Structure formats: structure tokens, C-alpha cells
Amino acid sequence: MSERKVLTKYYPPDFDPSKIARTPKHLRPTGPKTIPVRLMAPFSMKCTSCGEYIYKGRKFNARKETTDEKYLAITIYRFYIRCTRCSSEITFKTDPKNMDYTCERGAKRNFESWRDSDSAELKETDEQRLDRLEREEADEAETAERNAMEELEQKMEESKREMQVADALDEIMQRNARIERGEKGVKEDQALSQVRDLAREQREAEERADAEAARKAFEAANVERARLEEDAKLQAQHASKLLDSPAESPPAPTFDRVKKFKKPLVPGLVRKTEPAVQPPQPAVVSKPAGLDLGDYDSDDD
Numbered sequence: 001m002s003e004r005k006v007l008t009k010y011y012p013p014d015f016d017p018s019k020i021a022r023t024p025k026h027l028r029p030t031g032p033k034t035i036p037v038r039l040m041a042p043f044s045m046k047c048t049s050c051g052e053y054i055y056k057g058r059k060f061n062a063r064k065e066t067t068d069e070k071y072l073a074i075t076i077y078r079f080y081i082r083c084t085r086c087s088s089e090i091t092f093k094t095d096p097k098n099m100d101y102t103c104e105r106g107a108k109r110n111f112e113s114w115r116d117s118d119s120a121e122l123k124e125t126d127e128q129r130l131d132r133l134e135r136e137e138a139d140e141a142e143t144a145e146r147n148a149m150e151e152l153e154q155k156m157e158e159s160k161r162e163m164q165v166a167d168a169l170d171e172i173m174q175r176n177a178r179i180e181r182g183e184k185g186v187k188e189d190q191a192l193s194q195v196r197d198l199a200r201e202q203r204e205a206e207e208r209a210d211a212e213a214a215r216k217a218f219e220a221a222n223v224e225r226a227r228l229e230e231d232a233k234l235q236a237q238h239a240s241k242l243l244d245s246p247a248e249s250p251p252a253p254t255f256d257r258v259k260k261f262k263k264p265l266v267p268g269l270v271r272k273t274e275p276a277v278q279p280p281q282p283a284v285v286s287k288p289a290g291l292d293l294g295d296y297d298s299d300d301d
């Protein structure tokens with residue numbers, strides 16, 4: 001068993017490697033390299049030698065060959081298959097320009113109505129194609145921008161319409177309210193203006209009430225302040241009095257009714273406050289009752 005594990009091989013002195021008939025793989029002359037692959041027929045075709053139809057999707061053991069052709073740095077491959085009936089060789093290539101395959105030899109591609117051979121897209125040159133792609137990209141960017149603007153405009157329009165709808169609804173509600181109040185028969189415009197006037201009056205009344213409340217509040221604040229000041233003054237007086245006569249107790253608070261100074265009901269009309277020395281007015285007494293109106297003419301007395 002030891003010979004199984006030999007580390008060196010014995011070459012006799014008369015060994016001549018050139019006499020070995022079979023050349024090793026890496027020394028053999030290389031043609032176009034082909035790889036066996038499994039593929040499906042990419043299009044329907046008809047064998048030119050026997051007329052057999054080979055439909056799209058039929059599976060084949062094929063050879064794949066890398067050609068020297070290129071389209072925009074994309075390698076083009078060639079495939080070799082054999083006819084299923086006569087075994088004649090059929091070849092087709094990839095067509096990256098049209099994202100398709102082209103039948104090369106041994107078969108004829110079936111007519112497909114969606115592939116218009118006269119179409120401009122199939123005929124255009126690389127330059128034209130590049131131009132077209134660039135143009136399309138620019139167009140796309142432009143449309144995106146325009147779409148954003150359109151969206152904005154649409155939004156604005158929508159908000160405007162919403163406001164209009166709200167206004168119309170308001171008007172309708174006002175009209176309904178008027179109708180409910182039984183103001184039919186009046187001209188609509190008049191009624192509407194009336195309703196608006198009412199609303200305005202209501203608003204004004206509310207504003208007036210607010211102003212009044214504010215005024216009162218301020219007045220109350222003033223009164224409070226005045227009262228506080230008065231209190232402070234009184235306290236100061238009291239303190240001084242206490243200093244003068246500490247024994248004297250403060251006067252007890254009285255709950256007597258304090259006579260308030262009556263405000264004149266109407267400004268300018270003041271009742272005279274010397275009723276004790278009421279001078280007799282014989283002229284007035286002697287006047288006949290029917291001529292009482294003359295009293296208004298006070299300048300004459």
C-alpha cells in the first residue's frame with residue numbers, strides 16, 4: 001500500500017514528453033470559446049431545411065458563444081441549437097439594441113404582428129437613439145416639475161371653491177331662517193339685506209355690551225383703588241391719633257344708614273337746597289289755573 005502515497009514520480013532518463021500524442025488542454029489551439037447551456041427558444045421559428053416549426057419556449061441544449069460584436073459596451077452572444085427533426089444547425093444572436101434576439105442562420109423567424117420591421121424605432125441609429133433617450137429624460141424631468149406646479153394650483157383652486165361653497169351655504173342658511181320666520185313675499189334681496197342688517201346689529205349690540213362690561217370693570221377697579229386709598233389714609237390718621245391718645249379705643253363700626261348724596265336725575269336740573277327760607281310767591285299763586293303753561297317762561301319771574 002505504500003506505493004499509493006508516493007510523493008515523487010519516477011521519470012526514466014529517456015522520457016520525451018513531445019512524444020505524447022495528446023496535447024494538454026491549455027496548449028491546444030483555441031477557437032471561439034463555447035459553453036454548453038440549457039435554454040428556451042426565444043422566438044418561434046421555422047427550420048429552413050425541413051420546414052419544422054420550433055415554437056417559442058422549447059428547451060434546447062445549446063452552445064453559447066461570445067462574439068466580438070458589442071452594442072454600447074454590451075457583449076453580444078451567439079447560440080447554436082439543432083433542429084428537432086433534421087438536426088441541422090440553427091444559430092441566433094442577442095440583440096441588446098432592441099432588447100430582443102435575431103435569427104442568424106438555419107431558420108426563419110415567424111412573423112409577429114407586434115414587431116413592425118418598418119417601425120422607426122428599429123431603424124434608428126445609435127446617435128438617434130441616444131438623442132431620443134436624452135430627450136425623453138428631459139421631458140420626464142419637465143413633466144415632474146409641471147406636475148408639482150399643477151398640484152399646487154389645484155390645491156389653491158380647491159380651497160377657493162371650498163370657501164365659495166361655505167359662503168353659499170351660509171347664505172342659504174340665512175334664507176332658510178328668514179323663510180321659517182315667515183318673511184315670505186318680500187323681495188329676496190331686501191330680505192337678505194335685512195338678515196344681514198340684523199346680523200350686523202346683533203354684532204354691534206354684542207360689541208356695545210362688551211364695551212360696557214369693560215367700562216364697568218374699569219370703574220369697579222377705580223372704585224376699589226379709591227377705597228383702598230381712603231382706607232390707607234384713615235389708617236394713617238388713626239395711627240397718628242393712637243400715638244396722640246393710646247388709651248382711646250377706636251370707634252365701634254356702626255351699621256346706621258348713611259344718607260347718600262342723591263344724584264340729579266337729569267344733569268342741569270338741580271333742586272334748590274334752601275327750602276327753609278322759601279319766599280312767598282304770590283304772583284304764581286294768583287295766576288289763573290288755565291295759564292299754567294306760562295310757568296315755563298321762567299325768565300319773566
Ligand SMILES: [Zn+2]
Nearest residue numbers: 047050083086
Ligand atoms: Zn429541420
